[in-house]
Amino acid sequence: MPNAIPPAxxxxxxxxxxxLTAAAGSIPTLTELNADTVANISCYLTPDGFAFTQEQATITDERLCSTETFGLPGRKSSTLSLTGIDNxxxxxxxxxxxxADALTEGADRIVVARWGLPYDTPYAAGQKIRVIPIRVGMKAxxxxxxxxxxxxxWSTFVSGPSDLVEIPTGG
Incomplete structure (x- = not known):
């Protein structure tokens, strides 16, 4: 009998x-993800310290011939704040x-998040990651x-598309 409740x-x-301080393209390569300059902040973040949200506005689509108001997908917006250990x-x-060293106010950075694997598992081609380009705001x-x-x-300002992508093979 199949399990009625899927595993989690x-x-x-x-x-x-x-x-990351930089990446050559919009999707970091394995070499860039594994560089010595990358700050793995997983163990600095508190359990609720990765506060990433996405929203999409609705475009109202009203027509003279209808008594209904319809909707279309509108602009997307993303926000990210990071809370963690500060020594x-x-x-x-x-x-x-x-x-704290990586999140200098005013710096442009790339935050990469990967869900579903132990935090210390090395990156590998084909894994899905969220790439979030940011400008670092103030530390509170x-x-x-x-x-x-x-x-x-640390407040941050998302400065580009925050896409869910696969890590490419090679590089």
Missing amino acids: TPADGNMRVDV TNSEYETEYNEM EQSPEANSVIRST
Whole structure:
């Protein structure tokens, strides 16, 4: 008897998020994704720290001959804010502050997100990734809380199409 409820992939540990300083094309190559300059921020992000949203507006399509209002797909918009560990001014700043170092205000960056595989699985051709070009906004330190860690939130401004693409073979 087939399973009536399809299986689900746990979210915990099965997402990778990287920050690239540049890519030659609109889809990063395997070489670019695995470069030493890439900041893997997966373990810096808090569980709700990758706040990516997409919306699409509706174009109203009214006709003289109809009593109904129809709709067409309109402009798309994407937003991204990142919340994670910030070791600025701590004993860990020099060695463990890649997220803060990568997200310099005003810098143009490319955020790459991959769902469904353990975060430490290397990138491979054919995997689906979300490529999000951004300009980094301001860093806002979060209020300290009991039984918590020091963290900050970076606002970003999506500066190009944020497409879901396959990693190309080669390169």
